[in-house]
Amino acid sequence: MTDQQIADVAQRVQRSEKGPSEWGQAVAALVVVGGLAALVLSGTFQQNSGDPEPAECHTSDDARPSKPVSGVQLCTALNRADLPTLLGTPTEYVMNASGNESVSTWADGTKTVTPEAEVQLSTYSVKISTSDDDIPVAEMAGFLGKSAENRTIGGHPAVLYSDRTIALNFNLGGGKVDTGPGGIARSLLVAKDSKDGGGFYEVAIWRQDDVVPDDLALLRVAETVLPTVPDWTAG
Numbered sequence: 111m112t113d114q115q116i117a118d119v120a121q122r123v124q125r126s127e128k129g130p131s132e133w134g135q136a137v138a139a140l141v142v143v144g145g146l147a148a149l150v151l152s153g154t155f156q157q158n159s160g161d162p163e164p165a166e167c168h169t170s171d172d173a174r175p176s177k178p179v180s181g182v183q184l185c186t187a188l189n190r191a192d193l194p195t196l197l198g199t200p201t202e203y204v205m206n207a208s209g210n211e212s213v214s215t216w217a218d219g220t221k222t223v224t225p226e227a228e229v230q231l232s233t234y235s236v237k238i239s240t241s242d243d244d245i246p247v248a249e250m251a252g253f254l255g256k257s258a259e260n261r262t263i264g265g266h267p268a269v270l271y272s273d274r275t276i277a278l279n280f281n282l283g284g285g286k287v288d289t290g291p292g293g294i295a296r297s298l299l300v301a302k303d304s305k306d307g308g309g310f311y312e313v314a315i316w317r318q319d320d321v322v323p324d325d326l327a328l329l330r331v332a333e334t335v336l337p338t339v340p341d342w343t344a345g
Contacts, residue, residue, distance in 0.1 A: 164189070164204040167227070178341040184238050185209030185227035187338045188331075196330040197315070199233045206230040234323065236331060237314045240339075244308035247301040261298070263332050265344070268300040270325065273314065293320030296328050300336060303343045311336055 167185035189207040194200050209227035216222070226239035247267045251258045254271040261268040273295045295316035302309035313332045315323045336342055 164191075165207045165229075167207045167209055169208065169210050179225055179240060179339060181209030181211050181225040181227050183209070183340055184225055184240070185229070187335050187340075188227050188236060188238050189229050190335070190338075192334075193229065193236070193331070194231060196334055197231065197234045197236070197327045198324055199231060202231045202233060204229045204231055232318065234315055234317055234327070238311065238335065238339075240302075240309070240311050240341075242309045246306040246308065247299050247310050248306055250299055250310075261329075263298070263300045263329075264337055264342075265304045266301045266336075267304075267306045268298055268332075270296070270298050270328075273297050293317060294322045296323045296325055298328055298332050300332060302341070311339070 167182060167189050169182050169185075185207055186209070189204055193204065194202045207227075207229045209225070212224045212226060214222045214224065222242075224239055224241060226237065228235060228237045230236075247269055248260070251260055251269045251271075254269060258269050258271040261270050293316055295314050297312055297314040300311045300313070301307075302311065311332075313328065313335070315328050315331065317323055337344070
């Protein structure tokens with residue numbers, strides 16, 4: 111995330127202030143997982159805890175549709191009624207849900223479009239994305255640290271590993287931005303096909319309280335959600 115993007119986020123948050131007496135000390139945390147960012151806001155910026163209806167998927171105005179699956183399609187697959195139960199928090203509901211396509215530009219000018227979606231509950235946030243990288247998932251375990259574990263999801267090779275989030279704290283009263291280490295995210299790379307011929311999905315979960323996420327919750331989400339993604343190939 112560039113300095114300009116961070117500044118833009120801070121500016122948008124500041125425009126939402128009700129006044130210094132109410133929001134002067136409020137803090138918004140920008141959590142970056144695996145290079146992907148999600149804005150987590152507290153107070154009235156979120157859906158009120160008394161609201162019974164879970165959030166519906168929405169997309170940013172500048173989203174770029176992609177094939178064979180879009181960020182909104184990923185969000186629709188992820189934002190399912192039983193997601194809180196899969197995460198082990200059955201009394202919660204989705205407060206925020208979004209899907210879009212992030213665009214990265216490489217040194218040679220090549221652009222890569224990454225469809226992604228994220229949902230947020232009181233305890234967990236969950237992100238799913240897809241990549242057309244041609245490196246087999248089985249070979250990625252060696253680059254993800256000693257704690258990386260080989261798994262199988264729906265007959266597809268997968269790798270389970272840990273990632274650390276980065277928290278950017280915005281003081282809405284003074285406009286100062288502080289950075290620091292966030293919590294642990296648990297991520298699962300899953301090959302797009304059973305032959306591991308290139309391309310993968312990534313499912314990541316992290317907790318709002320920075321406690322290490324439950325691996326079983328991550329595995330339940332991946333095993334249930336991925337087969338409903340439009341371009342999933344049965345193993």
